[in-house]
Amino acid sequence: MELKTVRTHHTPVRYLEAGSGPALVFLHGAGGVTSEDPFLNALAEKYHVYAPLIPGYGDSEECHEIRDMLDFTLHSWDVVNALGLKDPILVGHSMGGMIAAEMAAICPNDVSRLGLICPVGLWLEDHPIVDIFTVLPYEMPALLYHDAEAGKARMTAGLALDDPKFLQSFLVTNARQLGMAGRLLFPVPERGLSQRLYRVTAKTILVWGDSDKLISPVYAHEFKRMIKGAQLVSIPEASHMVAHEKTRETVAAIQRLG
Amino acid sequence: MKFTWFNLMPWPYLPDDFREKNRSVWVDIDQALFDPEKSHEVYNTYMDLLEYAGTVGFDGIGVNEHHQNGYGIMPSPNIIAAGLARRTKDVALVVLGNSIALYNPPVRVAEEFAMLDCISGGRLVAGFPVGTSMDTNFCYGQIPSLTREKYQEAHDLIIKAWTERKPFAFNGRYNKLRHVNIWPRPIQQPHPPVHIPGGGSVETYDFCIDNTYSYSYLSFSGYIRAQALMKGYWDRVAARNTSDTSPYRAGFAQTVCVAETDEEAERLYSEHVNYFYNRCLHVYAGFADAPGYRTIKTIQTGALSQYAPPRAGYAKLTWKDLTEGGHVIAGSPETVRQKMEELIKSLHVGNIFVLMHVGNMPKEKCMYSTKLFAEKVLPKLRNMFPDYADDNRFWCKPIAKQLSAGRLPSDREAAEAVARVVV
Numbered sequence: 001m002e003l004k005t006v007r008t009h010h011t012p013v014r015y016l017e018a019g020s021g022p023a024l025v026f027l028h029g030a031g032g033v034t035s036e037d038p039f040l041n042a043l044a045e046k047y048h049v050y051a052p053l054i055p056g057y058g059d060s061e062e063c064h065e066i067r068d069m070l071d072f073t074l075h076s077w078d079v080v081n082a083l084g085l086k087d088p089i090l091v092g093h094s095m096g097g098m099i100a101a102e103m104a105a106i107c108p109n110d111v112s113r114l115g116l117i118c119p120v121g122l123w124l125e126d127h128p129i130v131d132i133f134t135v136l137p138y139e140m141p142a143l144l145y146h147d148a149e150a151g152k153a154r155m156t157a158g159l160a161l162d163d164p165k166f167l168q169s170f171l172v173t174n175a176r177q178l179g180m181a182g183r184l185l186f187p188v189p190e191r192g193l194s195q196r197l198y199r200v201t202a203k204t205i206l207v208w209g210d211s212d213k214l215i216s217p218v219y220a221h222e223f224k225r226m227i228k229g230a231q232l233v234s235i236p237e238a239s240h241m242v243a244h245e246k247t248r249e250t251v252a253a254i255q256r257l258g
Numbered sequence: 259m260k261f262t263w264f265n266l267m268p269w270p271y272l273p274d275d276f277r278e279k280n281r282s283v284w285v286d287i288d289q290a291l292f293d294p295e296k297s298h299e300v301y302n303t304y305m306d307l308l309e310y311a312g313t314v315g316f317d318g319i320g321v322n323e324h325h326q327n328g329y330g331i332m333p334s335p336n337i338i339a340a341g342l343a344r345r346t347k348d349v350a351l352v353v354l355g356n357s358i359a360l361y362n363p364p365v366r367v368a369e370e371f372a373m374l375d376c377i378s379g380g381r382l383v384a385g386f387p388v389g390t391s392m393d394t395n396f397c398y399g400q401i402p403s404l405t406r407e408k409y410q411e412a413h414d415l416i417i418k419a420w421t422e423r424k425p426f427a428f429n430g431r432y433n434k435l436r437h438v439n440i441w442p443r444p445i446q447q448p449h450p451p452v453h454i455p456g457g458g459s460v461e462t463y464d465f466c467i468d469n470t471y472s473y474s475y476l477s478f479s480g481y482i483r484a485q486a487l488m489k490g491y492w493d494r495v496a497a498r499n500t501s502d503t504s505p506y507r508a509g510f511a512q513t514v515c516v517a518e519t520d521e522e523a524e525r526l527y528s529e530h531v532n533y534f535y536n537r538c539l540h541v542y543a544g545f546a547d548a549p550g551y552r553t554i555k556t557i558q559t560g561a562l563s564q565y566a567p568p569r570a571g572y573a574k575l576t577w578k579d580l581t582e583g584g585h586v587i588a589g590s591p592e593t594v595r596q597k598m599e600e601l602i603k604s605l606h607v608g609n610i611f612v613l614m615h616v617g618n619m620p621k622e623k624c625m626y627s628t629k630l631f632a633e634k635v636l637p638k639l640r641n642m643f644p645d646y647a648d649d650n651r652f653w654c655k656p657i658a659k660q661l662s663a664g665r666l667p668s669d670r671e672a673a674e675a676v677a678r679v680v681v
Contacts, residue, residue, distance in 0.1 A: 062554075067404060134396070134544035172557050179403035179550025186548065187399045 001035040001044065006052075008078040011063040015052040015079070019044030023088040024254075025080060026051040027096030030132060030181040031144075032058060039243035042251045047089065052079045056180035067183055069191040073102040077110075089257055090202070091115035093243060094215070095181055098193060101227075104204075105196040113257040114202035116223065117250065118215055118240055123190035127216045133178065133186055146211045146239045154244065197226040204230040207253045209238030209245065231256065259602070259642050260653055262318035262352045262383075263311035263628065264511065264611045267304050267338075268329040270618035271296065272537050282542035283328040284392045297331065303621050305338060309345050310625060311614070314632040317653075318350035318383060320611055322455075322476075323357055324390075325397040329538035329617075336370045343378040344663040350654045351378050354455055354474065354611070355385020359405055360398045363433045364412035368419040368440050375444035379660040382446070383653065385474070386413060387455040388462070392541065395548040403550030406461070408432050420449040451652050453509060453609070458487045459556045463494040466507070472609055472652040474509035478539065481512055481601035482584030488605040490559070505602075505643050506652040509609030512601060513586045513616055516630040520589035526623055527616065528577040531586050534617030535575050586616075591634035598635065602642050609652065 001018040016035055024047035026033070026040060033040065033051055043049050054072075056062030066075050076099050080088065090111050092100030097119025104111040120129065130143060145151025160166040184191060204227045208220040217234065224230045233253035238245040272283070272291060280288055308319045321338045324330030332338060339351050351374060356367045375382040388394065388409050395402045411430045418426065418438070425439035444450050452471040456462035466473040473491055477484055488508065495503055515531065517523035580586045587597045602610070614631065615624045641647070667675065 062403070133402075133548050134542070136544050168558075172554055175549045175552060175557055176554060177549070182402050182548065182550045183404065186395070186401050186550075 001037075001040060001049075001051075003035060003058075006079065006082045008075065008082050010065045010075060010078070011055050011061070013052050013055065013079050013082070014058055014060045015050055015083070016040065017048075017050050019047055019049045021047045023048050023050065023085050025083075025085065025088045025090055027076065027090075027092035027099050028053070028057070029094030029096050030178060030185060031094075032177055034058075037244075038247050039250060042247050043091075043254065046251070046255065050083055050085070050088070052076070052083075054177075054180055056176045062176050062180050066180070069102060069184060069193075072099055072184060073106055076100075076103055077107065086110075087112055089113045089115065089254075091117065091254060092119060093117040094120055094240065095184060095189075097121070098184065098189070098191075101193060101197065101200065101223075104202050105193070105199040108199050108201040111200075111202045114200065114204045115207065115254045115257060116204065117207045117243055118209060118212055118220075119206075119223065120185065120189045120215060121191070121193040122219055122222050122226075123188060124218060124222065127218045129189055129216075129219075130214050131187070132214070133182065143213045144239055144241045146209065146237050146245055151239075151241065151245075194226060197223075198228075200227050203257060205253055205256050206230055206232045207242060207250055208232065208234055209240060209242035210234055210236045211238065212240045212242070214240040259639055260317040260350075260506070260609045261636055261639075262320040262350070262609065262611045263308065263316040264320040264322075264352075264354075264613050265304050265308055265615045266322065266324075266330045266613065267300075267332045268534065268538050268615075268617055269297075269331055270300060270533075272328055272533070272618075276537050277540045280540070282545060283538055283540045284324075285326050285396045285542070285545045287326060287328045291328065292331075300331070304615070305341055307615060307621060307624055307628075308338070308342055311628055311632075312342070312346040312349035314629055315636055316349060316612075316632060318352040319346065320352035320354055322354045322385070323387070323393070325393045327392070329534065336374065339374050339382075340377065343374055343381070346378075347660055347662050348656065349381065350383050350656075351381050352383040352453070352611070353385055354383075354453055354476070355387050357389030357394055357398075358386050358412040358416060359394060359400055359409040360389065361412065363435060364415050365419055365433075365435065365438060365440060367412070368416040369442075371416075371450065372420070372440060372442045372444040375446055375450055376442050378656075380445035380450075380656040381654050381660075382444070382450045383453060384450040385453045385455060386416075386471075388459075391548045391551040392545045395551055396545050401550075402548040405551060406553065417449065420444060445657060446655055451654060453652070458490065458559070459553060460490075460494070460559060461553060461556070463491050464498070467495055467498050467500050470651055472507055472509050474511070474609065474611070476511040476611065478511075478513065478535070478585065478613075480584035480586065481510065481597075481605055484510060484605060488607070492606060502649075503606070504646045504649045504651075505606050505608030506646060506649050508605070508607045509611060510601070510605055510607045511611040511613055512598075513613040514594060514598070514627075514631060515586060515588040515614070515616065516591055516594050516627045516635060517588075518590060518630075520593055523588045523590070523593075524577050524581075527588060527619070527627070530617040530619040530623070531577065531580055531588070532575075532617070535580055535585065538617060591630055594631065595635050595638050598639055599642070602639065608643055608646065608649075 098121035141151035
């Protein structure tokens with residue numbers, strides 16, 4: 001995948017690009033996305049994939065002007081426009097799913113195909129979503145992966161965890177990335193999406209890992225109930241990082257969008 | 259020198275196995291550990307001690323704000339300060355302070371501080387902390403990476419509300435107000451002195467320097483470990499060509515215990531120091547620093563939360579560790595004097611917040627230690643900075659004629675006065 005830059009009104013945006021076929025925009029979750037991402041690479045075999053990084057992610061600077069849900073939503077539309085895309089397939093994971101759903105609710109005439117992979121954005125009192133801002137790094141793999149050991153290996157591969165220099169830069173990156181994510185997710189990851197989901201007219205596929213421990217699959221049914229005609233693809237033996245754990249199945253689900 | 263007697267108001271009944279059985283003293287501390295009926299005595303004793311300190315020679319008595327915290331049961335320092343304002347005279351009321359980003363609208367702080375200043379006759383020293391991440395983000399739900407912007411706006415609004423003499427409209431990002439017109443306004447002009455508690459943010463250094471506010475480092479780890487941070491502040495003061503290097507531009511909090519001898523200090527106070535340092539400061543690592551709360555610039559300078567667990571993990575700190583490491587200055591009046599002098603000189607600080615109630619210390623010991631400090635230590639440290647003796651920019655300016663509580667006439671006198679009116 002190639003890492004490129006596109007200018008938008010507020011800030012230059014870094015994005016990953018690869019593949020050919022129908023245009024597909026992928027919006028990443030709070031953990032970010034890299035060019036090695038197995039799901040993006042698999043998508044790129046079928047689609048022309050664009051994966052913009054939220055300002056503050058990767059090597060980009062955080063953007064002061066993007067503060068709330070509307071800012072994030074309109075900024076993401078700015079990115080789609082700056083890339084010169086019309087009605088791309090819109091796919092988002094977790095926080096990216098929340099943004100994608102907002103984009104489809106705000107501009108229903110500009111999105112005809114929407115893929116939401118365990119999106120955040122709703123809140124059910126009986127099923128509180130884990131507070132990722134208080135989770136310690138070593139607790140993450142068990143929340144994100146069905147197979148925690150494999151997840152841990154995936155998350156720590158190539159990281160020099162004993163090197164103080166690495167740790168300092170890790171803290172900076174973490175503060176920058178989750179600092180921006182916090183504007184949508186802290187302290188409760190709900191910004192009124194439930195009031196707007198009725199506006200979504202896109203053909204919608206929901207993908208959820210059956211053993212998602214971060215956002216209970218109960219939410220899949222809530223999204224399905226609120227988005228007219230949405231189809232749910234439940235994937236066994238997968239948690240929140242379903243697209244990493246069951247890449248082939250997740251791509252197949254997205255392909256249902258046509 | 260200005261010495262403020264400070265009480266964090268710790269809950270004194272945390273069980274011995276608190277650290278083993280609980281993940282945090284703060285944010286999600288077990289409700290079952292708080293006993294409202296016992297708190298009646300705890301609060302009143304703590305307020306009595308603050309009032310006592312106000313009579314023995316301290317310049318100020320100090321309170322602060324914490325939420326959902328087992329070592330600071332003072333979510334509203336203004337309530338405590340209001341009580342103190344009525345029952346004390348002359349001594350400064352140091353409220354260090356109100357986390358101004360948490361008040362909606364922050365005009366509330368301008369009003370309550372004005373009330374405190376009026377009731378006390380101009381004795382308020384006003385603190386504006388950003389607030390810890392535990393308080394501000396995890397307990398009060400502020401978005402970490404927007405907290406500082408909101409804080410800044412709250413500050414600008416409060417200062418304007420204090421100083422503007424006509425109603426004004428305020429169109430902020432977080433506060434939209436059509437008619438700001440606080441009534442009452444503070445006695446002290448143009449406004450009460452402002453102290454800003456900070457933990458090493460470069461932005462906070464500059465904010466204090468630019469506004470002539472005192473920078474307060476409220477650490478529990480003592481003066482020896484504070485050298486680097488305070489040097490950072492003074493370097494910044496120099497780098498920005500500040501007009502002077504008055505020691506009153508800075509303040510420092512230090513735990514202090516005084517007895518007749520060093521041995522007596524250990525015998526009397528070690529259990530309470532142990533309670534505070536080994537039990538009260540047990541904060542879950544996940545609450546130490548919400549991502550985005552500290553600015554990138556600050557993290558790059560290596561300033562991390564004092565609540566972040568040490569790399570090597572926690573070890574139980576002994577009396578020896580704590581006194582030799584400078585967390586606690588304890589001993590005979592002469593030992594304490596020497597170390598305080600070292601603290602004051604090495605950090606170049608004119609405002610000292612003396613933490614004299616420690617952990618689960620009973621009132622008798624606290625009074626004993628307080629009295630010894632006031633009589634045998636404080637007078638010898640009083641004139642450490644003769645060149646700056648006239649610098650009153652960072653301290654309150656009480657009015658000459660102060661009133662105290664209980665000035666009503668007797669019922670009979672009142673009746674007689676009324677009768678005279680009727681006739």
